[in-house]
Amino acid sequence: MTTFEPGTELPPLEVTPDRYVTVRYAGASGDFNPIHIDEEFAQQVGLPGRILHGLWTMAQVARAQTEAAGGPHTLRRLSVQFRGMGVLEEPITVTTKVRSVEDGVVHVDTSATQGGTAIVRRGDADLQP
Amino acid sequence: MAVNAEAVGKTYPPTLYTVGREKVKEFAFAVGETDPLYLDQEAARAAGYADVVAPPMFAVVYCGAAIGQALFDPDNGINFARLVHGGQEFKWGPLVVAGDEIATTVSVKSIEERAGNGFYVFESISTNQDGHTVCVGTWSNVVRGA
Numbered sequence: 100m101t102t103f104e105p106g107t108e109l110p111p112l113e114v115t116p117d118r119y120v121t122v123r124y125a126g127a128s129g130d131f132n133p134i135h136i137d138e139e140f141a142q143q144v145g146l147p148g149r150i151l152h153g154l155w156t157m158a159q160v161a162r163a164q165t166e167a168a169g170g171p172h173t174l175r176r177l178s179v180q181f182r183g184m185g186v187l188e189e190p191i192t193v194t195t196k197v198r199s200v201e202d203g204v205v206h207v208d209t210s211a212t213q214g215g216t217a218i219v220r221r222g223d224a225d226l227q228p
Numbered sequence: 229m230a231v232n233a234e235a236v237g238k239t240y241p242p243t244l245y246t247v248g249r250e251k252v253k254e255f256a257f258a259v260g261e262t263d264p265l266y267l268d269q270e271a272a273r274a275a276g277y278a279d280v281v282a283p284p285m286f287a288v289v290y291c292g293a294a295i296g297q298a299l300f301d302p303d304n305g306i307n308f309a310r311l312v313h314g315g316q317e318f319k320w321g322p323l324v325v326a327g328d329e330i331a332t333t334v335s336v337k338s339i340e341e342r343a344g345n346g347f348y349v350f351e352s353i354s355t356n357q358d359g360h361t362v363c364v365g366t367w368s369n370v371v372r373g374a
Binding site for chain 1: 251254255257258259260261263265266281282283284285288289292309312313314315316317318319320323366
């Protein structure tokens with residue numbers, strides 16, 4: 100059972116995007132930008148290859164919150180900034196720390212890192228466990 | 229090239245999205261969710277919901293067509309080859325479940341140029357069939373070298 104006090108670190112979420120996750124997410128979300136699903140296109144526009152959808156990575160940050168706090172109803176707000184790019188087949192870790200608790204609302208700081216780079220940073224969420 | 233800020237304040241017509249049970253499951257699968265609330269209508273009903281619950285980030289799906297209007301609006305003149313999703317915020321209200329009808333209205337909050345880049349902020353407001361606000365989204369996009 101997680102307690103929510105300032106300084107508490109919530110359980111980290113570890114996920115390794117498999118090489119077809121961007122194809123599934125494109126279909127599920129409706130975002131078919133070829134930089135996510137077409138290796139040749141991605142390289143032509145100067146990327147190392149297909150990259151993750153930022154919103155897929157944000158969904159991992161959201162999942163870390165709802166799994167830690169006890170379900171989808173607990174996540175009241177989530178704000179993130181996207182930096183750099185997420186790549187396939189490299190592990191991602193979402194870490195979250197409680198910043199403050201006011202009137203039953205837990206304010207947390209959260210980020211997602213991959214290979215030492217924060218690909219979602221300045222994440223800021225309000226939870227009601 | 230300077231950004232065109234004339235569209236600030238512009239509001240687009242609402243779009244309507246009907247949440248389907250299998251679409252919720254497909255989305256949950258794509259983002260790695262395993263909570264039975266998203267995947268099993270019996271589990272969702274046992275927990276007091278009318279049908280499977282949409283994961284919070286399903287907002288991306290029901291907002292998609294509405295936000296597309298702003299992204300593709302020639303008045304905003306966004307160059308897609310230079311477009312980067314800079315940031316995102318969602319504030320959620322009551323949970324969305326399969327069968328809900330979600331109306332989403334998008335407006336242009338700000339358009340600015342800083343250090344040669346264009347910053348476009350759009351806001352989405354999504355309401356369900358009962359008139360409750362289920363999600364307010366702030367979508368921050370950067371057009372590099374705008």
